[in-house]
Amino acid sequence: MFGLETDVFILLFISLFAACAFEFVNGFHDTANAVATVIYTNSLKPTVAVVWSGMWNFIGVLLGGIGVAMGIVNLLPVELLVDQNVYHSIAMVLALLLSAIIWNVGTWYFGLPSSSSHTLIGSILGVGLAFSTFPENTSGSAVNWDKAIETFEALLLSPMIGFSLVIILMFLLRRLTPQESKDALFKEPKKNSPPPIWIRGILIITCTLVSYFHGNNDGQKGVGLIMLILIGITPTFFALNNSKNPLEMRENTVRIEQIINKIDSSRLSDQDRKRLSETRKELAELNKTLSEPMEDGKLPAAKRLGVRRDLLLINNNVKKILDSGEASLTKTEVDDLKANLDEKTGLRRYTDYAPTWVILMIALSLGLGTMVGWRRIVVTVGEKIGKQHLTYAQGASAELVAASTIGIASALKVPVSTTHILSSGIAGSMVANKGIKNLQAGTVKNIALAWVLTLPVSVLLSFTLFLLLRWLL
DSSP, X not given: OTTOOHHHHHHHHHHHHHHHHHHHHHHHHHTHHHHHHHHHTTSSOHHHHHHHHHHHHHHHHHHSOSHHHHHHHHHXXXXXXXXXOHHHHHHHHHHHHHHHHHHHHHHHHTTOOOOHHHHHHHHHHHHHHHHHTSTTOOSSOSSOHHXXXXXXXXXXXHHHHHHHHHHHHHHHHHHHSOHHHHHHHTSOOOTTOOOOHHHHHHHHHHHHHXXXXXXXXXXXXXXXXXXXXXXXXXXXXXXXXXXXXXXXXXXXHHHHHHHXXXXXXXXXXXXXXXXXXXXXXXXXXXXXXXXXXXXXXXXXXXXXXXXXXXXXXXXXXXXXXXXXXXXXXXXXXXXXXXXTTSTTTSGGGTXXXXXXXXXXXXXXXXXXXXXXXXXXXXXXXXXXXXXXXXXXXXXXXXXXXXXXXXXXHHHTTOOOXXXXXXXXXXXXXXXXXXXXXXXXXXXXXXXXXXHHHHHHXXXXXXXXXXXXXXXXO
């Protein structure tokens, strides 16, 4: 496969298997949040609920696109970390995978709804920070901190939004629901007795939406993880989308050159002038590569990782120049420039991609994971966050807010935590019902501790594992 040596092929297989294992664990760790409400309100039997949720997770991954996946890939500038020693790339991949799986399985075992998103992102950052300490690192930071800060903001704000919106929604439901419906909506479920059909329908719909958008967002993280593995270990085949004709880049590079040549560098800051100079240099280097002989209509294998680096540097530099607002370009020129850089018609269509088999593999892993191991987290979400069982209104409100928040995040191409959003929503519904005294302090404290520890522990784990594996390999 890919002309790899036997031992490298085996390590690649192990890495891909571990990535699928991470997504499998993610399925029963995170998706338990989606089925908790329908199970505890007796809207669906547990077996039916987890199979239904698994199916919609599968569909969510297939239809989710790759925007969030590329956000994960771009956290770690893998094109800067890859060197001639493929075992170094394998050490990088195994370190982030093992650290993510260890923490996920540990928190699942203790029934704590911690975030797979935080775990994965912490593991990626740990690897980047470890690489920063190596003497061969000549590029400075091995972490894309701009993307990391954007990701942290999304992960931090989303549970706050979930908590607040559920309280508002519960307030509106109490005010606007007719009395005869309100009595049914706000009572605790009877044991082994399904809710009224209209309430049941709402709860099943919200469970479906959370499952779909979980696949939409979290599934893409798995896709991004697989692409990190493939680019790191087999850059010849996966650094660029080889199904695209590389000569078509010329139209984009020519137009980008024409537009950036209109920028008055005297109006730019020193840093942006440097970025403009670097962009022109990268464009010249890219055009030179494109003018050289191709191999069966594709770029020479040895050049592909370098071209990927050029494309990403051009995109990042131009984006930062535009964001500064000092580029002295018209709106039409700015829009034209962005179109020649984006993932649909621009240069990023060669770097921002995932093969169909990768998406299918992650969809299957997440869908199957959803169908097992869900019980521990469901018990925590359904019984232990609040001092009362979930009412129909609480379950529907938390799920509706979670689905909406995750869906918006996916549209904005930022990763968020299903666990944090839904757990915060459940907590918000308990507070809205009987005030903060309605929360179980011990459980909330344990969940909060898991949330706080996830990022630093996963960073430390992957940092340490990367150093150890680099020494062993």
